[in-house]
Amino acid sequence: MPKPIVLIVGTTDTKLxxxxxxxxxxxxxxxxxTKILDVSHTPAKSTxxxxxxxxxxPLREQGSSLKxxxxxxxxxxxxxxxxxxxxxxxxxxxxxxxxxxxGSSGSSIATAFMREACPVGFPKLMVSTMASGDVKHYVEExxxxxxxxxxxxxxxxxxxxxxxxxxxxxxxxxxxxxxKSLVDPTAxxxxxxxxxxxxxxxxxxxxxxxxxxxxxxxxxxxxxEIYVFHxxxxxxxxxxxxxxxxQIDAVIDLTTTEIADELFGGVLxxxxxxxxxxxxxxxxxxxxxxxxxxxNFGPKNTVPEKxxxxxxxxxxxxxxLMRTTPEENKQIGEFIASKLATHAVNPESxxxxxxxxxxxxxxxxxxxxxxxxxxxxLFESIEGGLEGSKIEIEKHPMHINDELFAGHVASAILEVMxxxxxxYRLANARRRKWSFDHGATVMLARRTSQIEIPxxx
Numbered sequence: 001m002p003k004p005i006v007l008i009v010g011t012t013d014t015k016l017x018x019x020x021x022x023x024x025x026x027x028x029x030x031x032x033x034t035k036i037l038d039v040s041h042t043p044a045k046s047t048x049x050x051x052x053x054x055x056x057x058p059l060r061e062q063g064s065s066l067k068x069x070x071x072x073x074x075x076x077x078x079x080x081x082x083x084x085x086x087x088x089x090x091x092x093x094x095x096x097x098x099x100x101x102x103g104s105s106g107s108s109i110a111t112a113f114m115r116e117a118c119p120v121g122f123p124k125l126m127v128s129t130m131a132s133g134d135v136k137h138y139v140e141e142x143x144x145x146x147x148x149x150x151x152x153x154x155x156x157x158x159x160x161x162x163x164x165x166x167x168x169x170x171x172x173x174x175x176x177x178x179x180k181s182l183v184d185p186t187a188x189x190x191x192x193x194x195x196x197x198x199x200x201x202x203x204x205x206x207x208x209x210x211x212x213x214x215x216x217x218x219x220x221x222x223x224x225e226i227y228v229f230h231x232x233x234x235x236x237x238x239x240x241x242x243x244x245x246x247q248i249d250a251v252i253d254l255t256t257t258e259i260a261d262e263l264f265g266g267v268l269x270x271x272x273x274x275x276x277x278x279x280x281x282x283x284x285x286x287x288x289x290x291x292x293x294x295x296n297f298g299p300k301n302t303v304p305e306k307x308x309x310x311x312x313x314x315x316x317x318x319x320x321l322m323r324t325t326p327e328e329n330k331q332i333g334e335f336i337a338s339k340l341a342t343h344a345v346n347p348e349s350x351x352x353x354x355x356x357x358x359x360x361x362x363x364x365x366x367x368x369x370x371x372x373x374x375x376x377x378l379f380e381s382i383e384g385g386l387e388g389s390k391i392e393i394e395k396h397p398m399h400i401n402d403e404l405f406a407g408h409v410a411s412a413i414l415e416v417m418x419x420x421x422x423x424y425r426l427a428n429a430r431r432r433k434w435s436f437d438h439g440a441t442v443m444l445a446r447r448t449s450q451i452e453i454p455x456x457x
Contacts, residue, residue, distance in 0.1 A: 001166050003032055004032050004096035004179035005035055005097075006097040006099055006171055007034075008023055009106075010028070010106070018082050018160070020103055021156055023165065024204060024303075029168060031172050036055045041059045041067060059077075059081060062077070066078075082109075082113065083113060093138050097174055099391070103152065106128075108154075110126055111126055119245045119247070120142060120241060124143065124145060125151070126144055126145070127164065128147070140234070140237065141234045141237035141241055146220055154246075155340070167303060193250060195226060196252065197210060197251075197252040198230075201253045203363070203400060209403055213410040230269045231255040231291065233268040233271075236274055240277040240278070254409065256292055257290065258337065260275055260328070261295055263328070263335060266295040266296045274339070275343075278342045282345040282349055285416070288352070288354070288355065288359075289355075290360060290399075293362070293375070294360065295322040297322065299320065317362075323368075323374070325374060326376075326377035336382055337381065337386045337389075338399075340389070344391060349416050352386065353398055353408060354408060356375070357398045358374070359378070359400050361401060363375065395407065431446045
């Protein structure tokens with residue numbers, strides 16, 4: 001196998017020595033080759049010592065017009081011009097890792113390439129002067145690794161040498177590992193159906209039970225691989241990014257609480273496009289309303305003044321929950337129904353499950369957020385919004401965290417994935433010991449949710 005290639009993103013007009021030192025240290029590892037993407041408008045002459053096929057300078061032709069631009073506009077132009085080049089390199093497997101070292105501007109440019117051109121799992125390392133602060137806008141919902149430079153990236157010194165050497169070793173190792181995974185046939189053979197599921201602390205019991213059903217005999221990990229996403233805003237976005245990248249085969253969107261935060265100013269919003277990606281792609285999807293009874297804020301003293309008289313619950317010292325009202329729940333239901341009805345290319349692949357006994361751990365009799373009227377407003381607006389859409393709705397009288405509801409969820413995802421009872425029975429028949437591997441609760445959930453199990457004989 002030829003040595004994999006690390007793409008180094010740098011500004012050779014201001015960070016030439018640092019870029020060349022990073023290249024030198026990567027080559028010194030002896031495991032990777034390099035290619036430099038110069039995102040400056042005036043490449044340094046010293047870069048001419050690098051072989052022609054190792055350096056890309058797409059902004060050079062626009063040098064005269066770029067010089068006069070304010071920094072913000074320059075960054076936008078650099079990203080706009082270079083992003084298609086990085087996407088092409090990645091999609092054609094001409095590079096297998098990406099690394100950069102820079103300040104705030106360089107970090108903005110390089111991490112834009114990492115987010116927009118590189119799929120989750122592709123090695124991405126950013127050595128940045130900004131990495132000890134708030135890096136959310138650099139990383140967003142991706143797996144970029146941020147390394148703090150400690151000293152400014154403004155001239156080589158002993159501290160920066162050590163940090164860049166560490167970065168070179170790290171990106172080299174990651175790139176070699178990633179490149180091997182691309183050519184290792186066993187990786188594809190071991191992969192089962194990849195099912196995403198959204199979870200909150202208030203829906204954990206249901207998610208754990210669904211996972212248990214789908215990954216215990218007669219199922220096993222090779223058949224169904226479960227990816228759990230914490231519905232914290234970034235979690236929902238990460239899930240939808242993976243769906244868009246083709247890394248998810250089916251979705252159990254059990255915990256759609258991020259919609260409440262998007263609509264009513266909470267801190268855990270996943271943005272206005274939530275629920276769209278899977279519907280547009282037509283992949284099997286189960287949707288429920290887990291934790292839509294709450295809007296999330298930080299510590300109690302950070303709750304907006306206009307909400308001080310609302311029903312609030314301190315989930316922990318860092319998180320305060322606000323109970324949604326019937327009117328707010330009506331809007332949440334309308335959002336869900338509108339997204340599904342508008343974007344579903346295959347309505348038969350979507351099923352909505354409504355737990356009428358409560359939608360979170362704190363929405364149950366004798367619990368602080370129990371509000372039947374609010375929940376009913378949510379259910380009714382979803383039903384009304386999906387009328388005539390061909391999207392099936394299941395209403396179940398139990399609580400979302402009841403084992404029986406988890407059984408219905410597991411049954412529904414198998415059905416929309418096309419795992420019919422006949423196929424299920426044939427698969428079971430090949431596993432003689434299935435009856436000894438189940439607890440009573442799993443068996444009860446399966447029987448109640450109409451998943452047919454053969455006799456042990």
